[in-house]
Amino acid sequence: MPAAEMSELLAAIAQRVGPAGLLTDPADTAAYAEDWRRLYQGRTQAVVRPANTAELAQVMALAAKARIAIVPQGGNTSMVGGAVPAEDGSQIVLSLARMRTIRAVDPVDMTMTLDAGVTLKAAQDAAAAAGCMLPLSISSEGTAQIGGVLATNAGGNNTVRYGNARDLVLGLEVVLADGAVWNGLRRLRKDNTGYCLRQLFVGAEGTLGIITAAVLKLVPRPREVAVALCAVASVEAALALFARFQAHDPAAIQAFEYMSGPGMGFVLRHIPGASLPLAAPADHYVLIELATPRPEAGLRASLEAVLGQAMEDGLVADAALAESEAQRAAIWRLREEHSEAQKREGASIKNDVSVPVSRVPELIARASAACLALLPGVRPVPFGHMGDGNIHFNLEQPPDMDGAAFLACDHEIMDAVNAVVRDLDGSFSAEHGVGRLKPYMMAEWRGGAELAMMQRIKAALDPAGLLNPGKVLP
Numbered sequence: 001m002p003a004a005e006m007s008e009l010l011a012a013i014a015q016r017v018g019p020a021g022l023l024t025d026p027a028d029t030a031a032y033a034e035d036w037r038r039l040y041q042g043r044t045q046a047v048v049r050p051a052n053t054a055e056l057a058q059v060m061a062l063a064a065k066a067r068i069a070i071v072p073q074g075g076n077t078s079m080v081g082g083a084v085p086a087e088d089g090s091q092i093v094l095s096l097a098r099m100r101t102i103r104a105v106d107p108v109d110m111t112m113t114l115d116a117g118v119t120l121k122a123a124q125d126a127a128a129a130a131g132c133m134l135p136l137s138i139s140s141e142g143t144a145q146i147g148g149v150l151a152t153n154a155g156g157n158n159t160v161r162y163g164n165a166r167d168l169v170l171g172l173e174v175v176l177a178d179g180a181v182w183n184g185l186r187r188l189r190k191d192n193t194g195y196c197l198r199q200l201f202v203g204a205e206g207t208l209g210i211i212t213a214a215v216l217k218l219v220p221r222p223r224e225v226a227v228a229l230c231a232v233a234s235v236e237a238a239l240a241l242f243a244r245f246q247a248h249d250p251a252a253i254q255a256f257e258y259m260s261g262p263g264m265g266f267v268l269r270h271i272p273g274a275s276l277p278l279a280a281p282a283d284h285y286v287l288i289e290l291a292t293p294r295p296e297a298g299l300r301a302s303l304e305a306v307l308g309q310a311m312e313d314g315l316v317a318d319a320a321l322a323e324s325e326a327q328r329a330a331i332w333r334l335r336e337e338h339s340e341a342q343k344r345e346g347a348s349i350k351n352d353v354s355v356p357v358s359r360v361p362e363l364i365a366r367a368s369a370a371c372l373a374l375l376p377g378v379r380p381v382p383f384g385h386m387g388d389g390n391i392h393f394n395l396e397q398p399p400d401m402d403g404a405a406f407l408a409c410d411h412e413i414m415d416a417v418n419a420v421v422r423d424l425d426g427s428f429s430a431e432h433g434v435g436r437l438k439p440y441m442m443a444e445w446r447g448g449a450e451l452a453m454m455q456r457i458k459a460a461l462d463p464a465g466l467l468n469p470g471k472v473l474p
Contacts, residue, residue: 001068001090009066010046016058021098023047032093035084036077036140037343037350039407040436042085044071047093053173053181053212056094060210061179063092069466070094072206074148075119077140079350080435082152082205082471091469096147099212105130110218111170111187116147116211123216132218135162137255139336147211153203155431157255157289157335160387162219164431166202171215174201177462187215200457205433206468208461220293222254226303227289227322229331230310231282235361237315238286241306242357242387244315245288248306252299254291256387257335258360260284262396263381266341267334274334277320277327286386287335338383342396347403348381349410351393351417354430360386363424367393370416375409377401390430393417411440439474 001009014022023029024046033042050056063070069091073083085091099117106112107130114123120134120141127134138144138156150172155164162168171186184198201209232238235258242256261283267274290299303321310316322328342348355363368380377398384392395413397406418428418441428441442451451473458465458473 001066005066006045009062009068012062013046013048013059016062017048017050017055021049021051021055023049029093032073032076032095033085035081037079037081040081040084042087042091043089044085044091044093045089047095049095049098051098053099053175056096056099056210056212057175057179057181059094059179060175060177064178064464064466067464067466068092069469070210071468072096072147072151072210074116074145074151075140075143077144077148078152078435079352079432080429080437082433082435082468083148084436086470094210096145096210096212099147102126103213105132105218106187107132107218109187110220112216112218113185113187113213114146114216115213116145116150118146120144120146120149127218128221130218131221133221134168134216135219136165136168139339146214146216150202150211150214151204151206152433153431155385155388155390157257157385159385159390159431160256161254166199168217169198169202169214170217172198172201172211173213174209174211176209177464177467181212182209185213185215200461203433205435205472207458207472208467210467222291223293223295224297224299225254225289225291225328226299227287227328227331228303228307228319229277229334230286230288230307230319231278231280231317232284232286233315233317234284235364238284238386239358239361241286241288241310241315244306244310245290249290249302252290252292252297252302253288253387255287255289255385257287257384258285258386258391259287259335259338259383260381262379263338263342263383263394264334266345266381266396267337270341270344271333271337274337275330276334277331278318280318282317287331335383338381338392342381342394345396347397347406349395349407349413350432351395351414351421351428352390352430352432353393353417353421353426353428354388354390355421355424355426357387357389359424359426360389360391363391363393363420363426366420367417370420371395371413374413374416378413389426414438434472436471439470439472442472442474
């Protein structure tokens with residue numbers, strides 16, 4: 001767009017959103033143009049920050065008329081470059097950070113209605129204040145915003161019990177590419193009236209419309225929680241331990257997380273205050289969290305009983321049970337800081353993959369062997385949600401290799417991992433999305449009728465291709 005026309009457009013936008021709603025100084029916009037992993041460095045002439053849905057709709061109408069592409073952005077915590085503008089400066093970033101009103105919390109309906117700019121942590125706190133729980137939990141919850149969490153269909157630690165983000169959505173408010181507003185903020189548990197439109201936008205990564213508000217399901221707040229960190233004999237032993245907890249009381253399992261020895265070593269090395277509550281380091285770890293809203297449910301006794309038998313049978317070598325909320329938080333920190341610790345260790349290539357739960361040990365063994373054969377010295381750092389089959393199969397640069405040279409191998413390494421994943425009937429994107437990093441995989445994995453349907457939906461809702469271009473679809 002010519003400079004004069006862009007200047008005219010930005011002046012019109014400024015009239016709608018006010019001085020606080022438009023950033024144009026490169027010093028102010030730079031942080032919005034780079035992703036958390038620093039894989040992509042884009043450029044934008046403006047960041048628009050509307051304060052409410054009406055302002056956002058007006059901005060979208062102006063952008064549609066001017067045929068300017070919009071990149072919606074929440075907390076900018078995407079692992080796949082899903083919220084980064086292009087390098088040529090032709091796209092405007094739309095930040096929802098000022099839209100942060102929690103509209104209602106209803107402990108009878110067990111619902112929460114809130115704006116898209118509310119952080120997940122703030123939403124969790126508001127639910128807790130009402131005696132309820134918003135069960136979605138991810139490592140970036142202090143920064144990630146509800147709009148982005150839903151647009152990427154975030155999974156997280158509690159998926160094994162409560163499902164992904166889309167399983168918690170009852171209603172949405174969405175602004176479409178032309179500025180039209182769809183108010184679907186319904187709190188109904190049953191509503192069979194045509195197509196389930198809200199699910200089109202959950203997981204679409206902002207390519208079909210911009211989520212501005214949502215109605216989310218809440219659950220009763222747990223009255224009893226029991227957490228343990230275990231050193232286990234192998235990945236197979238970790239899976240066997242999960243099966244034992246499933247057989248003992250499946251309704252009590254809130255999280256079941258796997259961590260490798262090298263990954264835990266990075267956390268202990270790079271994260272200040274992190275300490276291992278076990279007698280000695282191990283090659284494999286499991287974090288188990290049980291929770292229930294039932295009073296005096298005896299979760300601690302259940303945890304001890306299952307772990308005690310697992311120790312006798314050689315599955316578990318050592319275990320530490322949290323005796324306080326502070327100890328629970330310290331154990332969880334060892335898991336949550338994995339991504340940050342890997343970042344501080346050096347360059348890493350991330351694979352967010354899923355396979356059937358029963359095939360997780362085979363995934364880790366085969367993918368490790370494939371990557372080591374491809375690049376000797378590479379350090380596999382698998383960790384994640386064993387209870388739902390989602391493993392973050394990350395690779396850390398070889399100690400004697402330049403970080404940039406290692407990252408240049410990213411597609412080759414991802415393809416090696418994905419060849420194993422595909423053979424195991426898995427997915428190359430479990431919870432992080434496709435973003436800008438992985439659209440090239442879509443034709444091979446989702447080609448034919450499936451990809452064609454996606455492209456038709458995109459063409460129907462965004463015919464000019466102005467919503468988050470270059471993301472998701474090849």
